[in-house]
Amino acid sequence: MTPDDVLMAFEAALLDADRAGAARLLRTLPTSAGQVAASGALLADRVIVPALERIGSAFERGDVALSQVYLAGRICEGLLDEIAPAPDVTATPRPRVGVAALEDHHLLGKRMVLSVLRAAGFAPLDLGHGMRAAELARRAREEQLDALLVSALMLRSALRVKDLVAILAKDGGPALPVIVGGAPFRLDPALAGEVAATAWGRSASEAPRLVMSAIESSRGAP
């Protein structure tokens, strides 16, 4: 199988929630596609992240369901631990990121973002749920994050992101990108701008790319 064939077959296995099949495909990589699986980060960069991004795009088009995106992330997270349990042996150092549900007790979105980030070789901090903006801002600073990802299902929670961004802008700390996601942002694409988020994602699969791009932009800002 060519690397592209492996990628397509891996994606299909994820969409079928076929964990064993996905694992078998990853194990074929050293012989079929060079020494790709030499480290967790390479495995993540070349196979897992592209597969999850393709699944995320399919979700945005309405071709796959949220449950498939969730299970794909969970499976990849587990496989990375199982097959390449040394994600810190990285080709590309990962930034320090945290994920939270702000004043919200709907946790699927946060869980999915954590899975996707872990599967992409990050070591994201789970900052929890239900806390207020000031508390989350304090935690983000304590943890010296490079980016903060906030998941929301309720409109009232999504609107609280504006308070969070305002607190982070005034506390004297370095610029901290705040990336948001969840149903209110999909249903009203103007909402992310209204709450002054750095970026927003239509699906959890976008998280790794959005994190890297937001950090790059913030470091390049005057």
Add this chain to the structure above:
Amino acid sequence: MIGREPEALTPAQRIERVLGGQRPDRFAYFLNAGLHAAGLLGVPLEDLLSRVDLAVEGALLVQERLGNDLVTSFLHAAGEAQAFGGEVLFFDDGPPNAGTPPLGLASLASLRPPPIDHPALALRVEVTRALAARVAGRIPVAGALVAPFSLPVMQLGFSGWLDLLHEAPREAEHLIAVNLDHCIAFARAQLAAGASAILAFEPLASTQLVAPRIFHDLGLPALRRFGAAIGAPFAVSTASAPIAAVANDLVDAGALMIGASDQDDLVALEAATSGKAVILGNLNGLRMRAWTPGDVDREVRALVARLPASGRAVVTEHHGEVPLAVPFDTLVHVAQALRRHGRLPRRADG
């Protein structure tokens, strides 16, 4: 007080025509501003959602101010998780959340439906009874519940439910069976108390949320049995998730009304269901937050143009409840615009 303006039909007559396939005098509408009632009454949201007297006065006040064609005894979904041992987390500026999921894999084998006199369920039944007594014959009362396949999202957490479906399908089937018994009992209690129809929230029917095969294998059969058991009209709402891909299945399962998302094409939806279902929808409450009176007029005209010429529709907010962030005055403008532009037959319909 829009609701006091004289019209050719009462709300009950209008809804009866809509459900019976006869064209009403105008498009029916139900702007569910249940949460706004707290501000109108000057009481805390938690009190409004916890006391029969306040819930009833609030629902009637909203109906009177907006002229809605329905009232509902629905307060919040978290109450149904509470009946299974969960907690309700109240906020002063939005709907309650269900707290920590009350169930886990270990508790499923011995799980039974909660008694119908559980305070969280009895509250809704008593609100239904009191509302029905106040509006009898004039305004239909809609009962509501979370459907068997979607209730586990609050019982186990969304990820917990997806994990169970994937890893322990037998236990998942058992949970759906328990929930089906609960839903039938809860719906019957609301109908006996005076509800005319039941709105079943089934967000996981949407192919955007769960792979179609899983819903078809597990959710749809439960919904079909639910409809057959309650013997009354019922609606299925996916709470703002697209419904078009499963609309026909839901109609086949007995749903007389289906809730359309603002992402659904209403014309295509009517064609797909051959006009057999009453369409509920599809205003987007999130976008309504910033509407000016001019926006309202334009948006309502556009919506009315998309609705079935037969009048088989009830204009609602697509999630089921208008967010508190939408000013109440905006809803008054929406109601006025619906009455102005929603007359039937439309000029183009002859």
